[in-house]
Amino acid sequence: MSTLDHRADAIDDYVASLAAALHGPARAKARLIEEMRDGLVDTVAAHTREGMSHQGAVREAVREFGSPDELAPSCQRELTIAQTRHTARALVLTAPFLIACWYLIWTADHGQGRWPADAAQLVAVHLAGVAAVAALFATVALAATGTLARRLRTPHRLPLVVAWTGTAASVAIVITTLALAATSPLATSWPLVTLAGALTVGSHAVVAASARACRRCARLPIGTPSSPGHPVDAS
Amino acid sequence: MRADAVRGHLDGLLLAVLEPGPLHGYAIIAAVQRRSEGVLELRTGTIYPALNRLERLGLLRSSWQSVGERRRRCYELTDAGRRGLAAERTAWREFTTAIGSVLDPAPAPRPAT
Numbered sequence: 552m553s554t555l556d557h558r559a560d561a562i563d564d565y566v567a568s569l570a571a572a573l574h575g576p577a578r579a580k581a582r583l584i585e586e587m588r589d590g591l592v593d594t595v596a597a598h599t600r601e602g603m604s605h606q607g608a609v610r611e612a613v614r615e616f617g618s619p620d621e622l623a624p625s626c627q628r629e630l631t632i633a634q635t636r637h638t639a640r641a642l643v644l645t646a647p648f649l650i651a652c653w654y655l656i657w658t659a660d661h662g663q664g665r666w667p668a669d670a671a672q673l674v675a676v677h678l679a680g681v682a683a684v685a686a687l688f689a690t691v692a693l694a695a696t697g698t699l700a701r702r703l704r705t706p707h708r709l710p711l712v713v714a715w716t717g718t719a720a721s722v723a724i725v726i727t728t729l730a731l732a733a734t735s736p737l738a739t740s741w742p743l744v745t746l747a748g749a750l751t752v753g754s755h756a757v758v759a760a761s762a763r764a765c766r767r768c769a770r771l772p773i774g775t776p777s778s779p780g781h782p783v784d785a786s
Numbered sequence: 787m788r789a790d791a792v793r794g795h796l797d798g799l800l801l802a803v804l805e806p807g808p809l810h811g812y813a814i815i816a817a818v819q820r821r822s823e824g825v826l827e828l829r830t831g832t833i834y835p836a837l838n839r840l841e842r843l844g845l846l847r848s849s850w851q852s853v854g855e856r857r858r859r860c861y862e863l864t865d866a867g868r869r870g871l872a873a874e875r876t877a878w879r880e881f882t883t884a885i886g887s888v889l890d891p892a893p894a895p896r897p898a899t
Contacts, residue, residue, distance in 0.1 A: 579838075586811050586859050587834050593812035594830070617829035629835040632842070698844045701870070774835075 561609045562591055569619040574768050575630025576637045583626060591616055624774035631768040632696050635710040638717045638761040639689035639696075645754035646686035649724055652747045653679050656731050675730040678723040685720035689713065710769040717762030721755050792826050796836050798874035799826075801845065801867055808851070810858035811837065837861055845870050 566588045573580055591612055598608035616622070653675065692713050696705055706712075728751040732744050792799075803809065803817035814837070815830045840846045845867035851860045863871065 582859070583834060583838060586837075587831060589856070589858060590811045590815065590830070590834065594815070597812075597816075615829075616831040621829060622831040622835075625832050625835045629838045629842075633838075697842065698866075701843050701845070701866075 561606075561613075562588065562595065565591065565613060565619060569622065569626070572619055572623040573626055573630055574764070574771060575627070575634045576764075579633040580630055583630070587616075587622075587626075624772050627768070627771050628773035631710050631771065631773055632705065634761075634765045634768040635713045636693060636696055638713050638758070638765040639692040641758045641761045642686050642689035642717055642720055643693065645724075645750075645758060646682045646689075646720065649728075649747070649750055649754055650679055650683055650686075652743065652750055653727060653731055656743050656747060671730040671734045675727045675734075678727040678730070681723040682720050682727065685716045685723070688716055710765060714762050714765035714769050717758050717765060721759035721762060724751055724755050724758065792828050793832070795874075795878075796828075796832070797840060797845075798871065798878065800833060800836060800840060801863060801871040801874060804846065804861055804863050804867070805871060808860040808862035810851075810853055810860045814861070840867070 566584060569587065570580070570584050573584070594612035594615060595605070595608045598611050599605060603611065657672070692709060695703060695709065728747050732748065799818055800814060803814055803821065809817060811834060815833060818826065818828065818833075837846065837848075841848055841861070843866075844864060846861045847864050848859050848861045850857050852858075853860070
C-alpha cells in the first residue's frame with residue numbers, strides 16, 4: 552500500500568468515525584462531514600509542504616483538529632438543531648393543507664359548514680386543533696432557532712419538545728382523517744376524501760419519520776455554543 | 787491562550803477574519819492562526835459547526851465555489867454579520883478596559899504637601 556493510500560485511509564477512518572457518531576438530516580450531515588474532511592485534507596497537505604512525513608502530518612492534523620470524540624458534541628448540537636428545524640418545517644408545511652382539506656370535508660358534509668354533531672366528528676375537531684397548535688408551535692420553534700437565536704438562548708429541551716409535538720401531530724393527522732372519512736358520505740365527497748387520504752399518508756410519513764429522527768437527536772449529548780452567554784447583537 | 791478561553795470568543799474571531807472577504811474553512815483556520823501568530827489554542831475542527839451556527843443565525847452566508855481544482859464551501863459576512871462584528875469589537879474593548887483598569891491600575895496622584 553502506498554503512503555498516499557495510508558494517508559487517505561487514516562483520514563477516511565477519522566471521517567467514518569465522526570460520521571458514525573453523528574445523527575441529523577442527511578443533507579446537513581453530509582455537508583458538515585464533507586467540509587470537515589476537506590479541512591483535514593488541507594491541514595495534512597499544509598504540514599506535508601512544511602516537510603513532515605505523511606503519517607506525521609496526519610497525526611499532527613488530527614491533534615490540531617480534535618478527535619472525533621472531542622468534536623462530536625459540538626457537531627451534534629448543530630445537527631440536532633437542524634433536525635429540530637426539519638421537523639418543525641414539516642409540520643408548518645403539512646398541517647395547514649390538511650386542516651384546509653378537513654374543513655372542506657366538513658362543509659361538504661354539512662352543507663353550510665355547521666358544527667359537527669356526532670362523537671367521531673367531535674374527536675376530529677379536537678385533533679385538528681392539536682394539529683393547528685402543533686403547527687403554531689413549530690412556527691415559534693423555527694423562529695427561535697433562526698435569527699431570533701442571536702438574542703435569545705435556545706431552550707435546551709426545545710428539540711425534545713418539537714420531537715414529541717411532531718409525534719403527537721402525526722398521530723392526530725391519521726385519526727382526524729379516519730374519523731372524518733368514517734362519518735363522511737363517500738359517494739358525495741369522494742374526491743375530497745381521496746385527496747385527504749393521500750395528503751394524510753404523505754404528511755404522516757414525512758412528519759412521523761422526521762419526529763422519530765428528532766427524538767433520537769434530542770437524546771444525544773451536545774456541546775455548548777461557541778459563545779455561551781454572549782449572543783451576537785446584530786440588530 | 788487556553789482552548790476554553792478562546793471558545794467563548796470564537797464567533798467574534800470567525801466574523802473578524804471574514805471581514806475582508808469570503809474564505810473557505812481551512813483558509814479561515816489559517817487566517818485565525820496567522821493573525822494570532824499561533825498563540826491561540828483552538829481545536830480547529832470546532833470552527834465547522836461554529837460556521838454552521840453563524841450561518842443559521844443569519845450572520846454569514848455560504849456558497850460552493852471553485853478554489854484551485856476543488857469545489858469549496860466559502861463563507862462571507864452578511865450585513866447582520868458586519869453589525870455583529872462591530873458589536874463584538876465594542877464589547878471586547880469595554881471588557882479589556884474594565885479588566886485592565888483592575889489588574890493594572892493607574893498610579894494614584896500624590897497628595898499635595
